[in-house]
Amino acid sequence: MLKGRKLKAAILFSDIRGFTTLSSQISPVRLVRQLNRYLNDMVEVILDAGGTVDKFIGDAVMAEFGCPVSEGEKTDAMNAIRAALGMRKALHQLREEWRQEERIPLFNGIGINYGELIAGDIGSQRRREYAVIGDAVNVASRVEGLTKKFGTDILITDSLYQVVKDEVEVIPVGEEEVRGRSGTVKLYSLIGWKGESPQLYQQVQRDLQEFLQEKE
Template sequence: MDAIDDLNHWMMTEGRCSNDPVKVVSHFCATLIDAGVPLWRVNIGQRFANPLLIAWGVVWTPEGTESYDVTHARMVTDGYLGSAFDYILTNQRALHKNLRDLDPEKDHSSYLEFAAAGGTDYYATLLNYGDGSQHGCTFATQSTLGFSPKQLNMIEAAKPGLASAMEPVTMRKSSKSLLRTYLGDGPSEAVWNGTIQRGERTTLDAVVMFSDLRGFTALSDSSSESEVFDALDAYFDVVVQSVEENDGDVLKFMGDGILSIFPIRSTADRPHQCQNAVTAARGVLAGLAALNEKRADASRPPLDIGIGINVGQVSYGNIGSPGRLDFTVLGGAVNVASRIEGLTKSLGHRVLVTRAIAETSPELFAMCGSHEVRGLVHSIDLFSLSELNL
């Protein structure tokens, strides 16, 4: 077992500090193969707490090693239910299964797929972490002899080192994933790196897009709680997808309002990000139209929206008390975007932008007059987005 002792030592030292799950799993498998374990396919599955993702993992084969993510929706499908991971977590014990002479009517589809690809034997076992959480790993072989008891003992003996190397990676991925879920890409990286502490702020130029559902109060009064939440989730999906596809970050959900920014990284980047924000707004309108078709089929009322877009300097950072912080973005550009969104209903347009935005895509906009905006001394010119080409 000297090879396994050496492997555990490597995992607990170099592997644990590498922050590279692909490297860790590749080294783990290569060492076991050199020690005589006939591996063909290995899957190291990691669970973590996240409202969007429930797990991630690394799959090793002789052709290469790659990572993957698992959504909550996946866990209620036939792909997971009845699988080896489901079995070991439910029954709290390892699973050793011969892949020959399977029953297509009873055996899980994953076993049938492995057998069809030449797999002969399969082993799944739990991986325990120091925080009490449990994870899983599976091993398949194409050896005609399958896995021997000695080889399975070697896999079990190597698990403490594997857990030592993979646990910090999982904890970091879980924390980063949570930050990104609630703060967006750019801000989450800043918070993770410690560059934004309480009272510290970052100032930058950005395009600001503020969107808000129209008639939300009436919808809330006339619909069940479940229907309101379903509508909000669907609306949020439309906005977030369009913003992120166009190089923007969704910073905050404020009831039925959404605050997004498109950071301007250089002077030359300014027109491009203005156009990205306009493209995102058009994408939101198109997505909302498709959503309303589905709502009509379900005999539910349509959703309507107002969007205000402005460009200027903003400051973002953590504010609050020493024990409770909130991440937010502030500045005149944010206030103007919010207030011109508030004018969309009274002016009869779903998207209003300032002149600086309209000038980057003049063919898409029509001037709709000069208007007073609360907080500004002088009136500003506003432009409405033509929806004819959606």
């Protein structure tokens, strides 16, 4: 493992929308307190879904499902979906709490991809850490950024969708070029599990659109 090996996993990136604006509106103490509450709740959901929290990049979270230990392709992919939907629910509940406390609500974007990556102990002689790299990781990061373009909170790639398509409801949003690679990536906006009410998805999308319009 430390020397590096190839494996397949689901990679999830999540980032807060409008964090730069938020940081200019409240005190550093309140900002850090709110950010830590958000990150704590998101991480708990990821861990409960069987994910591995890879790192924090500012207010962003990177996690893998199926790395370093896989539970099987379908289970790993389903766990990633479970985490994303759990994060949507947890953040919605946080927003309701923050509104009652007259705090600024937060929204996030989540991008998930499934594919081959390289995992191992990466770094310098003085500082190394376990990390994952590769095209699948880069695509997941870019897809998270595309949630802004499509005005939605969760986007998944076709490689992930093909594994879980019998279990989830989605809206195809088309194919997009992803910076740093040739070709396009087919994307879907994730509604939820098949057979479940889309009410939370619809509410979050309405709230997100209002938030984005206020920023314009």
